[in-house]
Amino acid sequence: MPESAEEVYARVVATVGEGGRLPMPQVETWDVFPWEVVDGALVPRVLRPPEEQEPARVGAGGRDCFNCAGDGSAIRVWENDRWKVTHPAKPGGLPLVLWLASKEHLDFPDMDDALAAEYGRISTRLCRIVERLPHIGRVHVCRWGDGSEHLHVWFIARTARLTQIMGSMAVEWEQMLPPVPEEVWRADIRTVAAKLANHDGWALV
Ligand SMILES: [Zn+2]
Incomplete structure (x- = not known):
């Protein structure tokens, strides 16, 4: 079962002490971080002029796609014939982060109506299972x-x-909070995979 707020808080206090601050992530080095410190004040970054074109995405056109290749960065916990649910190699600061991905190399707008309908069903079930x-x-x-x-x-x-x-700031906390204990995290992943498999597909953990 995921940790309670009190358990998460106690782990943070055990890591940095009462009133202590968690280590600062390197957000100021991120190109997309929208603020910077100038003269001691946090201010919006100056918007640069537009680029000529969008940057190339990893796996563009299905070439050198780590998701198709399965490079170990996303570990499969559930699948059916068309979809897979994966988790990162290590726990982060939030209780669970999971990815739902197509088995075929597609971009989101490429789904046909049948696949989009199935995406809707699986994503709703997955959200319901984890929220409960x-x-x-x-x-x-x-x-x-x-x-x-x-x-x-x-x-x-x-x-x-x-x-x-x-x-959306929960995503930034994910990187700051100390990682969830691995045994708690793995037990929750097994629970989610088993509950998904009650509807469809196979649990793999
Ligand atoms: Zn791919």
Whole structure:
């Protein structure tokens, strides 16, 4: 079962002490980080002029696609004939991060009506299953698609009642919070895979 807010908080206090700050991620080095510190104040970055074209995405056109190749960065926990659910190699700071991806190399808008309907059913079930785990406040369902072309959707669970860890900023906390204990994380992944397989497909863990 996922940790309660009190358990997460206790782990943070054990890591940095009461009132302590978690280590700063290197956000200021990120090209997409929208703010910077100037004269001691946090201010918006100056918007650069447009590029000539969009940057190439990883796996563009199905070439050198790590998602098709299975490079170990996404580990399969459930599948049916057309879809797979994977998790990162290691736990992060939030209770669960899972990806739902097509087996075929497609971009999100490439789904035909049948595949889109199946995507809708599986994504709803996956969101429902994870949100009904104890101590989960919400599952954010996100398709960014700016990094890798291969159709993949993020399912990002946040802990209930930690009210700073809300909305899109939950993704930034994921990188700051100390990682969830591996045995808790793996047990929750097994639970989700088994519950998904009650509807369709096969649990692989
Ligand atoms: Zn691919």
